[in-house]
Amino acid sequence: MKKEITVTINGEAHTVEVEPRLLLVHLIREQLSMTGTHIGCDTSSCGACTILVDGKSIKSCTMLAIQADGKSIITVEGLATVEGLHPLQEGFKENHGLHCGFCTPGMMLRAVELLEKNPNPTEEEIRWGISGNLCRCTGYNNIVKAIQYAGAKIRGEELPSTEPEFV
Amino acid sequence: MGHSIKRKEDARFIQGKGNYVDDIKLPGMLHMDIVRSPYAYAKIKSINAEEALKIPGVIAVVTGKDLEKYNLHWMPTLMSDTQMVLPTDTVMYQAQEVAAVIATDRYAARDGKEAVMVDYEPMKPVIDPFKALDEDAPVLRTDKEGKTDNHIWNWSVGDKEATDKLFDSADVTVKEQMHIPRIHVASIETCGCVADYNKVENHLTMYMTTQAPHAIRTVIALVAGHVGLTEEKVRVISPDIGGGFGGKVPVYPGYVIAIAVSFLVGKPVKWVEDRSENLQADSFARDYHITAEMAATKEGKIQGIRFKLLADHGYTDAAANPSKFPTGLFSICTGSYDYGTAYLEADAVYTNKPPGGVAYRCSFRVTEAVHAIERITDRLALEIGKDPAQLRFENFIKKEDFPWKSPTGWEYDSGDYHAGLQKAMDAIDYEGLRKEQAEKRARGEMMGIGISTFTEIVGAGPSKDFDILGIKMFDSAEIRVHPTGKAIARFGTKSQGQGHETTYAQIIAEELGIPAEHIQIEEGDTDTAPYGLGTYASRSTPTAGAAAAVAARKLRDKARKIAAYLLEVSEEDLEWEPGKFFVKGAPEKAKTIQEIVFAAYTNHPQGMEAGFEATHYYDPPNLTFPSGAYICVVDIDKETCEIKVRRFVAIDDCGNIINPMIVQGQVHGGLTQGIAPAMYEELIYDEDGNILNGTLMDYLVPTAVESPSWETGHTITPSPHHPIGAKGVGESPTVGAPPAIANAIVDALSPYGITHMDIPITPYKVWKVLKEKGVVE
Numbered sequence: 042m043k044k045e046i047t048v049t050i051n052g053e054a055h056t057v058e059v060e061p062r063l064l065l066v067h068l069i070r071e072q073l074s075m076t077g078t079h080i081g082c083d084t085s086s087c088g089a090c091t092i093l094v095d096g097k098s099i100k101s102c103t104m105l106a107i108q109a110d111g112k113s114i115i116t117v118e119g120l121a122t123v124e125g126l127h128p129l130q131e132g133f134k135e136n137h138g139l140h141c142g143f144c145t146p147g148m149m150l151r152a153v154e155l156l157e158k159n160p161n162p163t164e165e166e167i168r169w170g171i172s173g174n175l176c177r178c179t180g181y182n183n184i185v186k187a188i189q190y191a192g193a194k195i196r197g198e199e200l201p202s203t204e205p206e207f208v
Numbered sequence: 209m210g211h212s213i214k215r216k217e218d219a220r221f222i223q224g225k226g227n228y229v230d231d232i233k234l235p236g237m238l239h240m241d242i243v244r245s246p247y248a249y250a251k252i253k254s255i256n257a258e259e260a261l262k263i264p265g266v267i268a269v270v271t272g273k274d275l276e277k278y279n280l281h282w283m284p285t286l287m288s289d290t291q292m293v294l295p296t297d298t299v300m301y302q303a304q305e306v307a308a309v310i311a312t313d314r315y316a317a318r319d320g321k322e323a324v325m326v327d328y329e330p331m332k333p334v335i336d337p338f339k340a341l342d343e344d345a346p347v348l349r350t351d352k353e354g355k356t357d358n359h360i361w362n363w364s365v366g367d368k369e370a371t372d373k374l375f376d377s378a379d380v381t382v383k384e385q386m387h388i389p390r391i392h393v394a395s396i397e398t399c400g401c402v403a404d405y406n407k408v409e410n411h412l413t414m415y416m417t418t419q420a421p422h423a424i425r426t427v428i429a430l431v432a433g434h435v436g437l438t439e440e441k442v443r444v445i446s447p448d449i450g451g452g453f454g455g456k457v458p459v460y461p462g463y464v465i466a467i468a469v470s471f472l473v474g475k476p477v478k479w480v481e482d483r484s485e486n487l488q489a490d491s492f493a494r495d496y497h498i499t500a501e502m503a504a505t506k507e508g509k510i511q512g513i514r515f516k517l518l519a520d521h522g523y524t525d526a527a528a529n530p531s532k533f534p535t536g537l538f539s540i541c542t543g544s545y546d547y548g549t550a551y552l553e554a555d556a557v558y559t560n561k562p563p564g565g566v567a568y569r570c571s572f573r574v575t576e577a578v579h580a581i582e583r584i585t586d587r588l589a590l591e592i593g594k595d596p597a598q599l600r601f602e603n604f605i606k607k608e609d610f611p612w613k614s615p616t617g618w619e620y621d622s623g624d625y626h627a628g629l630q631k632a633m634d635a636i637d638y639e640g641l642r643k644e645q646a647e648k649r650a651r652g653e654m655m656g657i658g659i660s661t662f663t664e665i666v667g668a669g670p671s672k673d674f675d676i677l678g679i680k681m682f683d684s685a686e687i688r689v690h691p692t693g694k695a696i697a698r699f700g701t702k703s704q705g706q707g708h709e710t711t712y713a714q715i716i717a718e719e720l721g722i723p724a725e726h727i728q729i730e731e732g733d734t735d736t737a738p739y740g741l742g743t744y745a746s747r748s749t750p751t752a753g754a755a756a757a758v759a760a761r762k763l764r765d766k767a768r769k770i771a772a773y774l775l776e777v778s779e780e781d782l783e784w785e786p787g788k789f790f791v792k793g794a795p796e797k798a799k800t801i802q803e804i805v806f807a808a809y810t811n812h813p814q815g816m817e818a819g820f821e822a823t824h825y826y827d828p829p830n831l832t833f834p835s836g837a838y839i840c841v842v843d844i845d846k847e848t849c850e851i852k853v854r855r856f857v858a859i860d861d862c863g864n865i866i867n868p869m870i871v872q873g874q875v876h877g878g879l880t881q882g883i884a885p886a887m888y889e890e891l892i893y894d895e896d897g898n899i900l901n902g903t904l905m906d907y908l909v910p911t912a913v914e915s916p917s918w919e920t921g922h923t924i925t926p927s928p929h930h931p932i933g934a935k936g937v938g939e940s941p942t943v944g945a946p947p948a949i950a951n952a953i954v955d956a957l958s959p960y961g962i963t964h965m966d967i968p969i970t971p972y973k974v975w976k977v978l979k980e981k982g983v984v985e
């Protein structure tokens with residue numbers, strides 16, 4: 042019953058045999074041992090499992106592995122390049138956009154697509170844009186700041202201050 | 209101290225290199241899934257595993273009867289009650305563990321779970337806690353010999369006689385019945401473990417989502433010592449934790465079953481619950497019914513309070529509280545106000561709901577206490593027609609009156625409540641808002657302003673009163689400085705996102721002058737870290753943070769001796785500045801800490817112990833009392849009854865601040881976990897004990913859209929007894945925010961005669977009360 046598929050993850054092609062019912066997130070985490078993509082729910086509600094499939098942010102617990110046959114996937118492990126961190130990774134670190142880090146990979150990958158479609162989003166657009174991703178720790182203020190910071194960096198503009206407004 | 213250095217732990221989290229429990233994969237590892245009860249109360253007539261065992265990959269189905277053979281079917285709770293690991297004959301709540309399926313992979317385990325056939329005989333459950341003590345209510349805990357009702361305990365504090373007298377004679381008394389509903393921490397990582405028993409070595413390594421690894425090791429040894437798992441044979445590792453908030457303090461049956469199975473089959477066993485299991489079966493928080501009363505003069509001088517509680521603990525008392533405090537620290541309910549009379553009485557009952565009573569980002573029931581006092585204070589303001597800010601200013605404990613003895617027995621360490629509220633009012637333009645509100649009211653629009661000026665009580669706790677299962681609630685730090693002047697420090701606590709790897713390094717850096725980037729912090733491995741009771745109740749900075757400072761000071765004393773030896777002067781002639789000792793009046797004659805440490809290994813004085821290490825177990829002399837002043841502005845749409853939090857200003861006072869960026873981050877997160885129960889979250893059960901919203905589709909965790917843009921600030925009133933004057937902050941906002949929001953909504957509705965609403969306050973509830981009052985259609 043197993044079926045052979047080929048998926049390219051972070052630039053590397055993997056040919057694997059999978060059961061038709063295997064979720065994409067389990068393929069990535071368990072069969073291919075890339076554990077940066079997380080699982081936070083069983084109802085496609087939390088977004089911890091968000092990855093990019095052909096450039097689109099997808100909840101990988103909602104897709105079967107066989108549906109990813111022939112597709113190109115980016116996970117958190119593939120965000121940084123030889124030049125260094127992705128602007129979103131830098132933005133999250135510089136702006137304290139994470140506490141426990143469990144939601145962070147999904148949040149960042151969701152934000153990659155958000156910034157691609159809308160390079161200079163307003164705060165409201167960011168909040169709606171990440172509303173499929175839950176974070177239980179940060180209260181979202183600094184996630185918004187992190188995405189704004191990454192946007193500025195991608196646009197090549199002056200970077201906003203990362204000092205906390207806590208006086 | 210006071211520097212917003214970026215977090216050291218982030219590098220791994222942003223690159224997908226965190227190591228959470230579900231990331232652990234061991235050779236030969238088996239997977240476990242759990243069959244759960246569809247009924248709230250039922251007899252188990254039979255469990256048939258035949259079909260399940262036919263499924264390829266399924267290797268065993270474990271029931272309570274199997275565990276009974278090893279006397280592992282029951283376990284103690286933290287409150288010295290008992291809880292089933294797996295039932296032998298009766299299930300007591302919906303989603304209770306009934307059997308465990310062990311298989312070679314996750315999918316086979318799930319298939320097996322679907323195939324296990326259980327025959328139940330449902331019984332009429334007790335769901336409403338107010339009916340739990342009725343004459344005709346079935347006695348639920350028939351396992352307890354001689355138990356004739358569903359009452360668990362009665363507890364009281366304060367002076368009943370004086371309080372009753374006051375209420376008989378006071379000018380003004382106000383009273384409200386409140387429910388602080390059952391909610392769930394819902395950390396984005398659920399709970400799980402990998403139990404790895406090595407038969408040859410008779411040794412268990414338990415990787416586990418726990419906030420308190422050392423206590424867990426002791427509990428495992430106490431429960432399983434009789435089968436050979438004595439404490440030196442158990443190693444608990446708490447790897448990266450994806451949020452805790454109190455939900456990862458208890459021991460859940462799944463952990464114990466995984467250990468038992470690994471012990472029996474000699475292979476590693478992984479159990480990771482899914483989200484719905486997590487919401488439906490793991491420890492709930494809150495669920496207090498409170499009758500709150502306040503007495504005052506007609507001018508508005510608060511004179512006393514009288515609170516009565518009913519706690520719904522579910523099927524067993526598995527609350528995570530210090531042993532001597534069945535209601536946790538609820539007795540902080542006297543609040544930030546200066547009066548001398550209080551009486552509080554609590555009863556707890558069993559019902560057919562899941563057990564629990566954990567924190568939800570709160571220090572042992574402080575949230576319930578703060579909600580009650582801040583709501584009833586607003587109720588008094590409404591009753592006598594005084595502005596709620598003014599009423600608070602007139603009743604605050606004054607800065608110069610600290611330390612202050614509360615009528616329920618606490619000694620508040622320090623505070624400046626006037627400064628905090630004034631700062632919040634200035635930041636939000638309180639007067640301007642009240643003017644705007646008056647204009648809007650005249651036009652029939654609904655706008656509300658809510659205040660909460662709360663006092664927290666954290667950092668449990670002094671060993672004379674505080675223990676869990678007899679273990680005193682100290683915490684610990686061990687610092688080792690290597691010959692080249694770089695250090696590793698280990699702690700008895702366990703970060704779940706609080707940033708300990710950064711803040712603890714900052715504390716040691718401040719005390720020793722070694723740069724924070726050269727101080728490695730480790731927690732969570734019971735084989736290497738010193739014993740401590742873990743991270744919850746905002747206790748890490750007050751206890752382990754203090755231990756770090758004291759241990760570092762021990763090292764500084766040693767450094768002084770070595771410096772005196774190296775510089776050939778007496779110790780009294782030396783002066784310290786961060787990073788070096790120098791000779792008084794001759795600052796060029798100095799030894800840096802790096803030179804001193806090197807000497808501790810290469811050239812230490814005769815008779816002195818070599819090396820540069822110190823450990824400290826810190827037993828706090830008192831708790832710490834952080835405080836805050838929060839103001840919330842809401843607009844309510846008369847057509848849709850939608851509630852919009854327009855602004856929320858939070859001024860926190862957590863004493864001295866180690867890292868402002870991290871403190872602010874904690875405040876943001878806590879505030880979102882404050883709006884959550886105030887407006888969105890509640891675990892709802894029907895009369896048969898079915899949970900009606902046990903998934904993330906209907907249990908409404910706020911997203912970035914529901915969560916407002918928080919405005920934060922601080923005042924600083926150092927704790928006089930803490931070595932670095934810090935108080936702890938992670939939970940203050942969760943504690944302080946709900947009453948600010950509820951007060952704002954009730955304020956908006958007060959022109960229509962509404963004096964109280966229970967949280968979560970939803971548009972539907974608003975519409976219902978406004979319709980009752982004839983305000984809306």
Ligand code: FES
Pocket residue numbers: 079080081082083084085086087088089090091100101102103
């Ligand atoms: S795991 Fe929650 S949406 Fe995929």
Ligand code: FES
Pocket residue numbers: 138139140141142143144145175176177178179396450451705
């Ligand atoms: S950082 Fe913990 S869930 Fe977002």
